[in-house]
Amino acid sequence: MQGKVLEVSTAERLERSEIEYMIDRMKAMEERPGNPMGIEIQYFGEAVAFYSREMPWPQFNTVKGISSAEESYLPEIMMFYRSRDRNPQIEITPLRAEPTLFRSLTAHGFFQSSFHATLYTECKKETNSSLEKKTNDIENIQIVEISSHQFDDYATVHCLGTGLPISGIPHIADNNRILHGRKGWKYYVAYDNNEPVGAAIAYMQGNTASLTFATTLPAYRNRGIQTLLIERRMRDAVQEGCNLIVGQASYLSSSFRNMQRAGLQLGYTRSTWSSLTPLSGLM
Structure with a gap:
C-alpha cells in the first residue's frame, strides 16, 4: 500500500x-x-x-x-x-x-x-484484480513472457534501448538465455504488431520479487509501455505468492516515476x- x-x-x-x-x-x-x-x-x-x-x-x-x-x-x-x-x-x-x-x-x-x-510496494492477492484491469490497455501492445527462442528479441531491445551496439546482441542473448527456466527468473518482451519494442526482467525468491531490468526502444517511450511491463511483473509475482515488490532506479528518472505510477514508493536511496x-x- x-x-x-x-x-x-x-x-x-x-x-x-x-x-x-x-x-x-x-x-x-x-x-x-x-x-x-x-x-x-x-x-x-x-x-x-x-x-x-x-x-x-x-x-x-x-x-x-x-x-x-x-x-x-x-x-x-x-x-x-x-x-x-x-x-x-x-x-x-x-x-x-x-x-x-x-x-x-x-x-x-x-x-x-x-x-x-530503491522502491517497493507490499502486495496482497486482491492486488491482482486491479492489476488485471490495467494490463495490456495500450492498443497493439502485447506483453509476452518469452520462451528460449525469443531471446534475440529481448537482446535487440536491451541493446537498442540502453545504447549498446547491435554487435552485442548475441552476447546479451547468450548471457540472459541461461536464466530461462532457472528458478525465479522471468523475461518479458513488449511487442507492437509483432515487433519487439520493450523488455523487462523479474526475479522471484521466497515471497519477494525484484524488478531487475527494463528498457524501451527510444521511439516508443512515453507511451506507457514500461508501466504495462511493471504491472505485468507485479501481477505475476503476486500469483507466485510474493508479497513484496522491489525495484531500483536512478532518483527521479523516468523509471523511478513509472514505478511510482504503478504504486511503488521510495524505500531509500x-x-x-x-x-x-x-x-x-x-x-
Whole structure:
C-alpha cells in the first residue's frame, strides 16, 4: 500500500533482494561451460564482491552488503580487484551507513559518486484484480513472457534501448538465455504488431520479487509501455505468492516515476562509491 510506514525489517528485505538476485545471476553466468565471462563471487564478512573479467561495467564489478563491520576487510577487497586490474563500485545502503566506513573508503581512494533509489510496494492477492484491469490497455501492445527462442528479441531491445551496439546482441542473448527456466527468473518482451519494442526482467525468491531490468526502444517511450511491463511483473509475482515488490532506479528518472505510477514508493536511496584513482596507485 502506498504511503505505508517503512519498517526496518522491510528495509532489510529490500537490500537482501538486490543481493540475492545479483548472486543468482552471476552464478548462472559462472556455471556456463568454461566460465567465458570470467565470473567470480567473493565474500568478505557480510559483504559480497562481484567480478567479471569480460564485462568491465560497474554493475558486474561491485561490492554489496558492506557495513562498518567489514572495514577490516577493505585491504583484502582492494587486493581482490587490484589483482584483477579492476576498479570496483561499492554500494552502501542507509541501513549500513556509518561515518567510520565512509572515512575508511575515503582513505582507500574512494568518493561518493552517486545515489540510486530503491522502491517497493507490499502486495496482497486482491492486488491482482486491479492489476488485471490495467494490463495490456495500450492498443497493439502485447506483453509476452518469452520462451528460449525469443531471446534475440529481448537482446535487440536491451541493446537498442540502453545504447549498446547491435554487435552485442548475441552476447546479451547468450548471457540472459541461461536464466530461462532457472528458478525465479522471468523475461518479458513488449511487442507492437509483432515487433519487439520493450523488455523487462523479474526475479522471484521466497515471497519477494525484484524488478531487475527494463528498457524501451527510444521511439516508443512515453507511451506507457514500461508501466504495462511493471504491472505485468507485479501481477505475476503476486500469483507466485510474493508479497513484496522491489525495484531500483536512478532518483527521479523516468523509471523511478513509472514505478511510482504503478504504486511503488521510495524505500531509500543508497550511495555509490567509486575509485578516485586507479587501484594500482593505491597503497
